[in-house]
Amino acid sequence: MSYLKWLGQELKSINAAGGVMLAFIVGVQLAFYLSAPITMLSTITLVATLVGSACTVYMMIGKPINGLLGLISAIGFIYINWTAGHYASVLDQLVFVALIDLPLIFTWKTWGHKVENGVKFLDKKGWLLTIGFILIWWYPMMLAYQALGDSNPVWDSIVLIIGATASLYVFKGYGDSYTLWLASDVVNIALWVSALFAGYSASSLPMLLTMAFYLATALYGRFWSIWRGNK
Numbered sequence: 001m002s003y004l005k006w007l008g009q010e011l012k013s014i015n016a017a018g019g020v021m022l023a024f025i026v027g028v029q030l031a032f033y034l035s036a037p038i039t040m041l042s043t044i045t046l047v048a049t050l051v052g053s054a055c056t057v058y059m060m061i062g063k064p065i066n067g068l069l070g071l072i073s074a075i076g077f078i079y080i081n082w083t084a085g086h087y088a089s090v091l092d093q094l095v096f097v098a099l100i101d102l103p104l105i106f107t108w109k110t111w112g113h114k115v116e117n118g119v120k121f122l123d124k125k126g127w128l129l130t131i132g133f134i135l136i137w138w139y140p141m142m143l144a145y146q147a148l149g150d151s152n153p154v155w156d157s158i159v160l161i162i163g164a165t166a167s168l169y170v171f172k173g174y175g176d177s178y179t180l181w182l183a184s185d186v187v188n189i190a191l192w193v194s195a196l197f198a199g200y201s202a203s204s205l206p207m208l209l210t211m212a213f214y215l216a217t218a219l220y221g222r223f224w225s226i227w228r229g230n231k
Contacts, residue, residue: 007068010058017220018057025053025213032206041083045203048076049210056217067104071097084201085151086191088141088160095164099171122176130180134161151200155191162187178218185215 014022033046052073059070074093081089122130141157150156166180188211196204 013061014057015061018061021213021216021220022054022057025210026050028209029053029206032209039202041080041202044076044079045206048073048080049206052077052210053213053217056214060217060220067101071101071105074101080201080203080207084195084203085149086156086159086195087148087150088145088153088156089163089191092160092163095160096167099167103171120172120174122174127176130165130176134158134165137161151198152191152194155187155194158187159184159191181218182215185211185218189215 029046029049033042036042051069055069055073074097078090078093081087081093138158138161141161142153145157146153162180162184166177166184169177169180189208192204192208192211195201196208201207
């Protein structure tokens with residue numbers, strides 16, 4: 001089967017819940033885009049948020065097409081976060097590309113085998129080590145990005161640590177990644193709420209909406225999809 005033919009089949013594989021969620025976010029983001037001045041940043045934001053939303057929808061139902069969608073959206077998010085001064089989030093996107101998007105693109109024929117018989121889960125020791133790693137690295141990471149001139153080092157640094165850890169767990173085939181995505185989405189919401197009230201990014205509102213949408217897909221993925229396992 002050719003890659004393009006496979007892409008078409010994957011796009012058509014969306015379920016009812018994913019289709020409804022995606023239709024909603026497309027309508028809302030288009031409304032935001034058309035009601036504000038149209039600039040290069042707003043156009044990149046529209047494309048990145050729509051493709052990124054599609055990426056999370058296909059990820060939550062376990063479809064490897066999200067590799068290509070994630071790569072496209074990551075390019076946009078890198079630009080958006082760079083203009084906003086969220087340098088830690090730029091690195092978070094690069095980690096996402098390296099550990100999820102590129103492997104999914106290169107292994108499009110076989111990636112699904114990783115989760116078709118269920119996913120792995122961390123034990124209590126694994127979770128203690130994960131939480132300890134996140135907490136230990138938060139403060140020094142915050143200081144490092146503060147020194148680099150990050151516009152919001154407190155929230156941005158924790159976005160990087162949690163997001164990078166979640167990306168690693170997706171790469172290793174762990175369903176626990178969705179618990180981390182939930183945490184990452186909450187922190188991302190806090191980051192973009194701060195940006196919205198501080199007024200340093202024109203992309204704040206559509207990005208805030210996108211992070212809220214990501215939270216909804218993470219909830220679905222964690223509790224109602226293949227990623228929930230048999231717990």
